[in-house]
């Protein structure tokens with residue numbers, strides 16, 4: 264019986280410990296994703312990026328919040344792009360890496376189905392800045 268009482272005490276202590284742990288992991292806890300922001304891309308214009316996404320026809324393959332399109336599911340939806348941990352499942356999602364992906368996806372992942380869209384560095388920066396507003 265002493266063992267049962269002891270194990271109840273241990274369980275109670277564990278329970279209290281879990282409460283503290285959960286409290287520490289409240290809504291203020293940092294996300295696992297390396298959160299980038301449009302401000303990390305000096306001089307980039309998210310509004311221009313949004314228009315470029317329409318001009319380049321990215322919506323032929325992606326659904327993109329704020330850009331109208333046919334609702335294609337060829338590529339992943341680009342909602343929450345600012346919250347993703349990885350780009351294309353392989354490249355850590357930082358603002359610079361997002362630009363790198365947009366400029367040449369196959370250089371990042373030779374097996375990717377996303378084509379090189381032939382955009383300029385400046386266009387890629389603007390598009391990345393818009394994508395980083397999507398949370």
Ligand code: HEC
Nearest residue numbers: 319321324337338339349350351352375376377378380390
């Ligand atoms: C022909 C179809 C196609 C077009 C057009 C296209 N993409 Fe993609 N895109 C894909 C596919 C497929 C993937 C998934 C690639 C992978 O995981 O390897 C992808 C992945 C991405 C990713 C990474 C998403 C993630 O969840 O990790 C981004 C960002 C992206 N595309 C942006 C764009 C933008 C911006 C444009 C327009 C300039 C564009 N794409 C045009 C097919 C396309």
